[in-house]
Amino acid sequence: DAKTTQPPSMDCAEGRAANLPCNHSTISGNEYVYWYRQIHSQGPQYIIHGLKNNETNEMASLIITEDRKSSTLILPHATLRDTAVYYCIVRAYPRSGGYQKVTFGTGTKLQVIP
Amino acid sequence: DARVTQTPRHKVTEMGQEVTMRCQPILGHNTVFWYRQTMMQGLELLAYFRNRAPLDDSGMPKDRFSAEMPDATLATLKIQPSEPRDSAVYFCASGSQGFGANVLTFGAGSRLTVL
Numbered sequence: 001d002a003k004t005t006q007p008p009s010m011d012c013a014e015g016r017a018a019n020l021p022c023n024h025s026t027i028s029g030n031e032y033v034y035w036y037r038q039i040h041s042q043g044p045q046y047i048i049h050g051l052k053n054n055e056t057n058e059m060a061s062l063i064i065t066e067d068r069k070s071s072t073l074i075l076p077h078a079t080l081r082d083t084a085v086y087y088c089i090v091r092a093y094p095r096s097g098g099y100q101k102v103t104f105g106t107g108t109k110l111q112v113i114p
Numbered sequence: 115d116a117r118v119t120q121t122p123r124h125k126v127t128e129m130g131q132e133v134t135m136r137c138q139p140i141l142g143h144n145t146v147f148w149y150r151q152t153m154m155q156g157l158e159l160l161a162y163f164r165n166r167a168p169l170d171d172s173g174m175p176k177d178r179f180s181a182e183m184p185d186a187t188l189a190t191l192k193i194q195p196s197e198p199r200d201s202a203v204y205f206c207a208s209g210s211q212g213f214g215a216n217v218l219t220f221g222a223g224s225r226l227t228v229l
Contacts, residue, residue: 034216043118043205043220044157091216101170102147102209102216104157 004088009109012082018075020108022088025069030092033064033071036104037084044087044104047073078112085109116140120206120221128229132194135224137206138187146189147218148174148181149205157205163189196228 005023012018024033034049048055048062050071055062061074075082087107119138127133139146146163161171166183174181178197183189193200203225207218 032216036218041223043207043223044218045220046217049217089216093216101159101162102207102218103159104149106156 004090004105006086006088006105006108008106009111011111011113012075012078014080014112014114015077018078018082018110018112020073020075020086020088020110021070022073023070024088024090027068027090028092031090032092033062033068034089034091035060035062035073036087036089037082038087038107039081039084047086078110080112080114083110083112116219118206118208118219118221120204120224122224123222124225124227126227126229127196129197130195131228132192133196133200133226133228135191135204135206135226137189137191137208137221139189139206139208140219141187143208143210143219144186145209146183147207147209148189148191149207150202151205151223152202160191160204193226196226198228201226201228 032049032051035047036044037047038044047059048057050062050064052064052068064071085107087104121136144165148160150158150160158173160174161181162169163183178193180192203223205220205223207220209218
């Protein structure tokens with residue numbers, strides 16, 4: 001499994017864009033980048049995932065570098081409710097009939113400041 | 115929105131007692147995960163089921179923990195006997211096959227305190 005590296009913590013001013021980096025220099029060609037977040041006392045929540053193209057949904061944008069060795073999750077206008085731990089995970093789709101664990105590292109604790 | 119339902123939300127028990135936590139996965143999801151979260155260890159994967167069959171429970175202490183899926187709508191995690199070090203928040207998550215396999219929906223968790 002590709003290992004990910006994230007900064008342990010970041011601050012962001014409310015209303016500004018939050019850019020959360022993730023390094024996955026050993027990513028394989030068939031592995032996707034997934035982002036989850038965990039707001040205090042809640043279960044983790046899926047945000048977005050991508051393979052090599054940039055992706056956007058109603059929650060965030062995901063920018064993956066051309067060499068796919070790193071990515072950035074962007075929350076365009078951070079609010080206080082975005083204060084959470086953000087996890088970057090690299091996984092491949094399991095082969096037909098196969099399975100795989102989905103494991104979480106320590107993530108980045110994002111504090112949105114008023 | 116479809117949800118993963120976990121019960122109980124909170125449980126306080128004494129050391130040595132049996133604890134059962136329940137999870138109702140999203141209808142149609144065929145994979146179920148059990149995780150444990152503590153401040154010291156973060157999110158640990160305990161067990162994984164697909165189509166109700168346990169595929170991996172290597173993260174689970176075998177002597178006191180057991181996980182089952184008696185049917186497609188219910189997953190259980192039992193601890194017998196419980197110990198203070200089992201105090202944690204236990205999360206259940208479910209997912210689908212194929213392209214959705216790594217997109218998990220988590221329940222709100224069961225917070226266990228063993229005195």
